[in-house]
Structures are given as C-alpha cells and as structure tokens.
Amino acid sequence: MSPNRAYFKTPKLRSGADPLCETLSIGIFSIICCKTTIREPFDIGEDELYGHANCAIERPKIGPARKGGSLATLLEIDRLKTQFFTSAGVVKAVDGVSYTVDEGETVAVVGESGCGKSVTAMSILRLIPWPPGKITDGEIRFAGRDLLALSEEEMRNVRGKDISMIFQEPMTSLNPVLSIGMQLTETMLAHTDISEEDAYKRAVDLLGMVGISEPERRLAQYPHHLSGGMRQRVMIAMALSCEPKLIIADEPTTALDVTIQAQILELMKNLTRDLGVAMIIITHNLGVVARYADRVNVMYAGKIIESGTAADIYYRPHHPYTLALLKSVPRMDQQRQAQLDPVEGQPPDLTMLDEGCAFRPRCRFATEECAHSFPSLETFADGHATACFHMDRVAASMKEAS
Numbered sequence: 593m594s595p596n597r598a599y600f601k602t603p604k605l606r607s608g609a610d611p612l613c614e615t616l617s618i619g620i621f622s623i624i625c626c627k628t629t630i631r632e633p634f635d636i637g638e639d640e641l642y643g644h645a646n647c648a649i650e651r652p653k654i655g656p657a658r659k660g661g662s663l664a665t666l667l668e669i670d671r672l673k674t675q676f677f678t679s680a681g682v683v684k685a686v687d688g689v690s691y692t693v694d695e696g697e698t699v700a701v702v703g704e705s706g707c708g709k710s711v712t713a714m715s716i717l718r719l720i721p722w723p724p725g726k727i728t729d730g731e732i733r734f735a736g737r738d739l740l741a742l743s744e745e746e747m748r749n750v751r752g753k754d755i756s757m758i759f760q761e762p763m764t765s766l767n768p769v770l771s772i773g774m775q776l777t778e779t780m781l782a783h784t785d786i787s788e789e790d791a792y793k794r795a796v797d798l799l800g801m802v803g804i805s806e807p808e809r810r811l812a813q814y815p816h817h818l819s820g821g822m823r824q825r826v827m828i829a830m831a832l833s834c835e836p837k838l839i840i841a842d843e844p845t846t847a848l849d850v851t852i853q854a855q856i857l858e859l860m861k862n863l864t865r866d867l868g869v870a871m872i873i874i875t876h877n878l879g880v881v882a883r884y885a886d887r888v889n890v891m892y893a894g895k896i897i898e899s900g901t902a903a904d905i906y907y908r909p910h911h912p913y914t915l916a917l918l919k920s921v922p923r924m925d926q927q928r929q930a931q932l933d934p935v936e937g938q939p940p941d942l943t944m945l946d947e948g949c950a951f952r953p954r955c956r957f958a959t960e961e962c963a964h965s966f967p968s969l970e971t972f973a974d975g976h977a978t979a980c981f982h983m984d985r986v987a988a989s990m991k992e993a994s
C-alpha cells in the first residue's frame with residue numbers, strides 16, 4: 593500500500609474546536625454591521641457603506657462584463673420553467689426564470705423559502721427527479737453548450753467537474769462511512785486523469801487552502817469527527833477539487849452557527865475571487881448578498897421579480913417585495929425592544945397561481961390592474977430590472993422615507 597493511502601485508515605477520534613475558526617478575524621460583528629448599514633439606506637451613503645470603519649465591508653466587485661470589461665457570459669438561463677406534477681396539482685416551481693452569470697462573477701439568488709431557488713439550481717444540474725418534476729420549457733447554456741441537450745453521460749461530466757454544488761447541510765452531503773480523504777479524491781479520480789498519489793497531494797493542498805490544519809490527519813478522519821464548520825470547509829474543498837468554472841452554493845451557511853457563517857462566507861468569497869471561479873449563492877438572507885454578490889436576483893413565487901447590483905437592491909429597490917425584505921432585516925441602531933417589520937402574509941401556493949401578480953395579497957401598492965396580468969421584468973436602468981406595475985410609486989415611497 594502506498595504511504596499516501598494511509599488516509600483510508602480509521603483514525604483515533606479527537607475532540608476539540610477548529611483552531612482556524614477561532615482565530616479568523618472577521619466575525620459575526622461585521623456581518624451584523626453589514627446588515628445594519630445595508631438595511632438603513634436612509635442613514636448612510638453608498639460610499640460610506642463600503643468604507644464603514646467598524647464593518648470592514650468592501651465595495652462589492654461589479655460584474656466586469658456589465659461594466660464594459662471583456663469577461664464572457666458563462667451561464668445563461670433563458671425562460672426556464674420547471675414544474676412538479678403532483679396529486680394536489682401542478683407546482684410551478686420555476687416559472688420563466690432568465691438570468692446570466694459571467695465568468696468569475698458572484699450572483700445571488702434571494703427569496704423566502706419555497707420560491708424556487710433550489711429548484712432553479714437543481715434544474716441547471718439536471719437533477720430534478722422525474723416523477724414528479726420536469727423542466728418543461730426554456731434553455732440553459734453553459735460555456736456555449738446547451739445543457740438540456742446533453743446526454744446523461746455528458747451531464748455527469750459537467751457535474752462536479754465544470755459545475756460543482758455546495759449544499760446547506762454538509763453532514764447529509766458527505767458519506768458518513770467514507771473517510772474525508774476517500775471522498776475528496778474520489779471526484780478528482782473520476783473526472784480527471786490524475787494519479788492516486790497526486791490526488792492525495794492535491795487533497796492535502798485543498799484542505800490547507802480552506803483553512804484546515806493538519807490536513808494529512810484530517811484526510812484519515814470521517815465526517816462525524818469534524819465540526820459543522822470544518823465539514824463545510826471540506827465541502828468547499830471538494831467543490832474546488834476539479835477546478836470548476838462555476839460553484840452553486842445553496843444556503844451554504846444556514847445550518848452553521850452564526851459566527852462560523854461569517855468565516856465560511858469570507859472563505860468562499862476569497863477563494864472564488866482568487867481562483868476566478870463564478871458562483872451562484874442562494875440565500876434567504878439579504879445581509880449575505882450585500883457583501884458577497886456582484887449582482888442579485890430576487891425571486892418570488894417561481895419568478896425573478898427584481899434584479900440588479902447589490903447597491904441597486906439595497907439603495908434603489910423598485911419592487912414592494914424587495915422593500916419588504918429589506919425592512920425585515922434587524923438593525924443595530926434600533927432599541928433592543930424594537931419590533932422587526934416582517935413581510936406580512938404567506939407566500940402563495942404554487943399550484944394555485946392566477947394570471948395576476950402573485951405578490952398582490954401581501955402588497956400595499958396593489959391596484960385593480962395587478963389582478964388582471966402579471967407584470968413582466970422590465971429593465972429601467974443599466975442592469976436594474978423590476979416586475980411591478982407601480983415601480984415608480986415604490987421608488988417614490990423609498991425616497992419619502994429617507
């Protein structure tokens with residue numbers, strides 16, 4: 593047996609926290625600051641937001657292709673529809689979604705639970721289970737290839753190699769009976785011509801890159817030996833192992849405790865930026881996207897209802913739902929006893945949508961017109977689009993409040 597195969601052995605269990613998790617300087621305080629400043633556009637200017645002394649927040653990188661740069665479009669989703677044919681009716685989980693991701697760009701998809709964020713991501717990877725689910729319309733092009741036209745074998749090559757995914761709960765994504773080393777090298781051996789020895793060396797490097805100390809020892813361990821934060825670091829290492837062009841991170845920090853969330857997000861931001869990997873980050877947390885995304889797509893009831901740069905979304909929201917989401921984020925400048933302003937009402941049943949705007953029952957700007965047809969996503973400023981008949985009233989109300 594090669595010495596490198598030692599990572600297949602069962603190691604001794606060791607308790608203790610991830611030392612890196614304890615020493616990284618960016619903690620929960622900066623995340624709270626970020627949420628506060630982005631939540632409170634009335635009190636702080638855009639320049640001040642990104643230069644906030646206590647917050648260490650950086651100005652988000654703006655998608656270069658959108659600003660006259662030369663980077664190409666990597667992923668193009670065009671009028672995608674994914675539906676589930678259930679006994680309760682047809683669930684229109686993704687209903688005409690279109691967006692693009694440029695090379696090296698980070699795009700956030702934000703919205704309440706059940707609005708179709710994960711189904712959109714699973715559609716990109718063609719992982720919708722049939723029955724009951726099916727992509728019924730639209731196109732998905734990745735690096736010039738039509739993903740919906742690929743054979744299952746070609747698609748297997750795309751998954752893991754060109755596009756990798758990081759899920760919410762690393763414990764369910766990692767195999768509990770295989771060592772970390774085995775799982776980390778498996779994808780590399782399956783997708784590339786790398787030798788076992790080189791795959792092992794690369795696995796050591798990858799664990800170092802994601803901030804895991806004593807990588808050789810960790811490779812011999814099993815998922816249950818690691819903390820939640822360390823498991824998510826392993827998932828990031830796995831996602832990077834075949835040098836993908838795109839990583840889809842579906843609520844990557846939701847299952848982690850709040851101080852670890854900031855460290856993992858920071859790590860993902862730095863690695864994807866340094867390696868030039870594009871990322872789709874799916875989240876229900878608007879605080880996350882301010883710091884980590886170039887562009888933001890807000891989803892509601894299977895559709896994108898607003899899209900723009902992070903600054904567009906936080907300072908110039910034109911959709912009542914985006915405005916309501918912003919108001920529901922906690923603020924540091926409020927009294928502790930102050931009530932949050934949650935989005936009133938419930939998201940609609942996706943089997944019961946009518947021809948009107950799906951946000952209508954929860955919308956304080958709604959008029960008769962909103963019941964008769966759904967507003968299309970209209971671009972009204974460079975890269976900023978909204979699907980609302982009364983976007984001007986919404987923007988005016990924002991100005992009045994400031």
Ligand SMILES: Nc1ncnc2c1ncn2[C@@H]1O[C@H](COP(=O)(O)OP(=O)(O)O)[C@@H](O)[C@H]1O
Nearest residue numbers: 676683685704705706707708709710711712942
């Ligand atoms: N396998 C399935 N069968 C039926 N409905 C599903 C299935 N998977 C997802 N859905 C429905 O699709 C809608 C969108 O789900 P999802 O994309 O997971 O939401 P989220 O935005 O929280 O990620 C939800 O209404 C959900 O119930």
Ligand code: SF4
Nearest residue numbers: 949952955962980981
């Ligand atoms: S179209 Fe009408 S119901 Fe829909 S968000 Fe705009 S104002 Fe509200």
Ligand SMILES: [Mg+2]
Nearest residue numbers: 709710711842
């Ligand atoms: Mg989801």
